[in-house]
Amino acid sequence: MALAIRVIPCLDVADGRVVKGVNFKDLRDEGDPVELAARYYREGADEVTFLDVTATVENRATMYDVVSRTAEQVFIPLTVGGGVRTVDDVARLLASGADKISINSAAIAHPEVLTAIADRFGAQVTVLSLDIKRTDRTPSGFVVTTHGGRTETDLDALDWAQRAVDLGAGELLVNSIDADGTQDGFDLELIERLRALVSAPLIASGGAGRPEHFVAAARAGADAVLAASVFHRRQIAIDEVKRALAEAGFEVRLAETADR
Numbered sequence: 001m002a003l004a005i006r007v008i009p010c011l012d013v014a015d016g017r018v019v020k021g022v023n024f025k026d027l028r029d030e031g032d033p034v035e036l037a038a039r040y041y042r043e044g045a046d047e048v049t050f051l052d053v054t055a056t057v058e059n060r061a062t063m064y065d066v067v068s069r070t071a072e073q074v075f076i077p078l079t080v081g082g083g084v085r086t087v088d089d090v091a092r093l094l095a096s097g098a099d100k101i102s103i104n105s106a107a108i109a110h111p112e113v114l115t116a117i118a119d120r121f122g123a124q125v126t127v128l129s130l131d132i133k134r135t136d137r138t139p140s141g142f143v144v145t146t147h148g149g150r151t152e153t154d155l156d157a158l159d160w161a162q163r164a165v166d167l168g169a170g171e172l173l174v175n176s177i178d179a180d181g182t183q184d185g186f187d188l189e190l191i192e193r194l195r196a197l198v199s200a201p202l203i204a205s206g207g208a209g210r211p212e213h214f215v216a217a218a219r220a221g222a223d224a225v226l227a228a229s230v231f232h233r234r235q236i237a238i239d240e241v242k243r244a245l246a247e248a249g250f251e252v253r254l255a256e257t258a259d260r
Contacts, residue, residue, distance in 0.1 A: 009238070117168065
């Protein structure tokens with residue numbers, strides 16, 4: 001039996017509020033993270049991803065109190081990222097209610113942390129967040145960025161993804177900065193090329209605008225589909241996405257808690 005395609009709302013949080021922009025810029029307020037997470041749980045989300053988008057830039061830890069309050073309202077897997085640097089950070093987030101952690105900049109600076117996290121907690125705990133831009137500077141045409149997309153590295157995105165999985169990353173969150181917030185669809189080429197390289201689960205992120213975009217991402221090889229603004233602004237409902245996926249022949253989970 002095929003694994004169900006997961007539908008994941010993403011809460012990008014800055015200064016205690018959910019924000020969203022286009023291409024990681026021009027952020028606008030979208031609401032309270034705890035209230036939004038609770039709403040998505042009721043509406044049938046399979047997981048919720050919580051990203052403190054300014055923690056790394058501001059060189060601080062993520063907001064553990066918001067994580068704890070969110071976890072109290074959400075009884076589905078909660079992934080938390082932003083400012084995660086060490087194994088001890090992971091331990092504290094898990095103790096605060098997170099089920100998985102997302103890591104990006106710190107893993108690039110110190111790749112060995114991926115192995116250390118996997119050794120202590122298991123590979124399933126680590127979601128490597130890949131903030132990726134198209135470029136002519138790397139062999140694949142894709143480059144990894146850090147600090148919320150502000151800083152380009154010299155890492156070829158496809159090479160880094162493969163290495164990170166070998167080091168212990170259990171899942172890849174594939175964020176297309178070029179597609180982010182455009183609502184023109186996911187970067188399908190990026191998903192397809194990563195799917196050909198790694199067996200770890202892929203979460204497609206960036207560009208969702210219509211239910212058929214989620215279906216296209218699943219066909220390209222995504223194991224989960226993630227979106228933010230279209231869910232925050234009620235342009236698309238989570239059950240719309242699941243119906244579209246089911247009609248296209250994909251397995252989906254129908255949550256008993258969903259508001260229908």
